[in-house]
Amino acid sequence: MPSLRLEKVSKHFGGLKAVDDVTMVVPPGEITGLIGPNGAGKSTVVNMISGVLALTHGDILLGDQSIATDRADIVARKGVGRTFQNIRLLAEATVLENVMLGFHRRETAGVPASLLGLPAAIREDRKFRDKAHKLLARFRLDEFANMEAGNLAYGHQRRVEMARAIASEPDIVLLDEPVAGMNDVESEELATIFRELAASGMGLLLIEHNVGFVTRLCRNVYVLDSGRMIASGDPQTVIRDPKVVAAYIGTSVQ
Numbered sequence: 652m653p654s655l656r657l658e659k660v661s662k663h664f665g666g667l668k669a670v671d672d673v674t675m676v677v678p679p680g681e682i683t684g685l686i687g688p689n690g691a692g693k694s695t696v697v698n699m700i701s702g703v704l705a706l707t708h709g710d711i712l713l714g715d716q717s718i719a720t721d722r723a724d725i726v727a728r729k730g731v732g733r734t735f736q737n738i739r740l741l742a743e744a745t746v747l748e749n750v751m752l753g754f755h756r757r758e759t760a761g762v763p764a765s766l767l768g769l770p771a772a773i774r775e776d777r778k779f780r781d782k783a784h785k786l787l788a789r790f791r792l793d794e795f796a797n798m799e800a801g802n803l804a805y806g807h808q809r810r811v812e813m814a815r816a817i818a819s820e821p822d823i824v825l826l827d828e829p830v831a832g833m834n835d836v837e838s839e840e841l842a843t844i845f846r847e848l849a850a851s852g853m854g855l856l857l858i859e860h861n862v863g864f865v866t867r868l869c870r871n872v873y874v875l876d877s878g879r880m881i882a883s884g885d886p887q888t889v890i891r892d893p894k895v896v897a898a899y900i901g902t903s904v905q
């Protein structure tokens with residue numbers, strides 16, 4: 652499984668250096684943290700990796716291949732999945748359908764075949780349905796399979812988004828504040844899933860406001876502040892770094 656690497660990546664919005672000269676690695680098989688106060692540039696990093704925003708400077712590599720100028724659909728096809736800080740589901744489609752959309756990357760039957768309802772496509776559809784149900788079970792969403800996604804509680808919608816993001820079995824998955832708005836029980840359930848995904852070889856980039864959650868889960872943590880990478884390394888060392896403490900003054904580090 653490939654590593655994801657950012658090399659001296661910057662994103663400027665006019666005069667604002669939202670991300671400035673950032674270098675980081677997301678290795679396979681582990682959870683890497685990205686923390687920092689609001690406005691630090693975390694979501695901008697995810698948007699650049701996933702091809703939603705163009706880079707101003709620098710390079711992004713998946714394995715030894717640059718993906719810096721690839722469109723979002725190409726980045727996804729190459730094996731980088733993501734969730735959004737602001738949930739993006741098809742509100743009127745069912746939970747099951749939303750998750751099935753995530754299989755798109757690995758779909759083998761062409762669209763016309765599906766439309767004609769040819770046996771191969773039907774079989775494949777059934778296979779995908781079974782797989783989608785398994786994913787729903789993993790995220791404890793089975794009972795909501797046929798509900799419209801828009802009618803779910805916020806925490807459940809986040810889980811649907813995650814199930815969809817990993818449906819295509821990406822090598823790397825970028826999780827932008829996945830446990831925001833969840834209680835401790837729900838967060839710990841997700842922590843278990845994240846650990847399992849890492850154990851299966853996936854590389855996870857976990858963006859989170861809850862520093863305690865990140866320090867428990869990550870082997871390596873990066874800290875952004877005003878677009879600059881101010882610290883990185885072992886979580887227990889990083890959260891005691893005076894630069895990191897200073898960046899979080901007025902917010903809560905626990």
Ligand SMILES: Nc1ncnc2c1ncn2[C@@H]1O[C@H](COP(=O)(O)OP(=O)(O)O)[C@@H](O)[C@H]1O
Binds near residue numbers: 694
């Ligand atoms: N599309 C955009 N246009 C202009 N400024 C932006 C845009 N997206 C983000 N920013 C600015 O870039 C900075 C970093 O934002 P963001 O990456 O969302 O931070 P974080 O996710 O760490 O809270 C903020 O000052 C934000 O206002």
Ligand SMILES: [Mg+2]
Binds near residue numbers: 694
């Ligand atoms: Mg953000």
